[in-house]
Amino acid sequence: MLQIAQLNKSYENHQALTEVDLFVPKGVVFGLLGPNGAGKTTLIRIVNQIIEQDSGSVELDGKVLSPDDIRKIGYLPEERGLYKKMKVWDQLVYFSRLKGLSESEAKIQIKHWLEKLDIATWKDKKIEDLSKGMAQKVQFISTIVHRPSLLILDEPFSGFDPVNAEIIKNEILELKAKGTTVILSTHRMESVELLCDQVAMINKSRKILDGTIREVKRSFRPEVFQVGIANPTQDLPKEWVPKFSGDAWEFTLPLSGKAPNQLLSELMEYGDVVLFREQIPSMEEIFIHQVKASAHE
Template identity: 75%
Template sequence: MLQIKNLNKSYGPNKALSQIDLDVPKGVIFGLLGPNGAGKTTLIRIINQIIEGDSGEIYLNNEVLNPSHISKIGYLPEERGLYKKMKVWDQLIYFARLKGLSHSEAKAKINYWLEKLEISSWKEKKIEDLSKGMAQKVQFISTVIHEPPLLILDEPFSGFDPVNAELIKNEILELKETGTTVILSTHRMESVELLCDQVAMINRSKKILDGTIRQVKKSFRPEVYCVTLGDLKQLIPQEWIAKEDEDNYTFTLPLSGKSPNELLSELMQYGEVKQFKEVVPTMEEIFIHQVKNNQNG
């Protein structure tokens, strides 16, 4: 769906993006990760043709990115942009018409989405009278109303309570099921774990990580296992630093060059193995590790 080759952008002497290469396949949810100031917002603005890169190439559906593609992208910015004095209905009609829908198409789609997000009773309310979460729902509808094949969501869960965050999460998954490609920029790593098929991380203007969630986690496996032993036949070594609970002993052990089966066989000599589970890092742990590791890069 989206291919970026050797993209560079500077603001004066400051590098915002340095030799960025990305491939976003069709029909996936692609996580764009990185700390504040990493370059994510600059990249998103270039894709949306709000600003231009200094050099590099961007292709959408194998075509060089051009103004005709704007109608094929839905963009939910982190800084929301609704007109506070307008009513919800008028606001959505305005955005839908801007995005090329006829008046009758706009009315039908707006009614569909208002009902879907359970906010039909708000249509005559002014934006300034809505809570932040309510306004977020209106902004989300304005982003997806024209059914763009590429959706860019920047912190889409900001301002939502857990119930409405779950609602929006399910809508994003449903859009993916219908073939929409989603670029998700967020600091909520639990959302990345739940939603994303692939991720890329940018830090200090450079891409420092790229791949499927499975590939990324696999590359950061520490080869450590969490073990619980019970019914001990002999005392376990003190250096295993086990936590005792009702005659069960839980601790972590590195493979240290052994295969998992070899380690398991060794453990069985000490007692009944009640748990033998590989310790897999979370995306949050990987995020923190990579950012810290690249501070001096």
């Protein structure tokens, strides 16, 4: 779907992207992660042809990006807005026609989406007369109304109230089910775990990791096990720092090069092992760990 190779972009006094390679397969929700200023927005702007890369290539469906591809992409920027004094309907027609829809096609699509998101009765209101939540729905419609095959959402949930965030989340999943590829740029790791199939992380202009969520988590597991021992037959070593939870003594233990089964059999000598589970890091932990790690480089 989207293939990015050796992408470089520098501004006057800093490097925004350095040799970034990225592959986004069709029909996935792809999480683009990274702290502020990492280069995410620059990358997104290049894909949207707002700015041009210094070198490297961006291919959509196997072809180098061209102005005609604007129609295939839907973009919801992090900082976004609508014309306050313009009516909902006129505004949506304007944005969809700018994306290349014909007037009649635009009208059909807009009608469909206004009804779907339950704001059809507001179509003749100006944006300034709408509640924030409704304006956000209008904004979302303006992003998807031309039925893009690639949807780029930059912090789509920021500023949404929980109810609307849920609606948008479901719409994203529905679009994905229909074959739309979604790039989700966000800080909110819980939405990454919920929505994303694949992720890539950018920090300080470079891509520092990518893969499916499962792969990423597996590669970052700290090889530490959570252990619970009930009815200990002998004293547990103090360095394990065991805590009594009421039923069992619980603590964490690194593998230290042993196989999990070996560790387990060693533990069994101390009593009844009621808990033995590998610690899987959350995306948030991986994110923070990675950013910190590269800060020390």
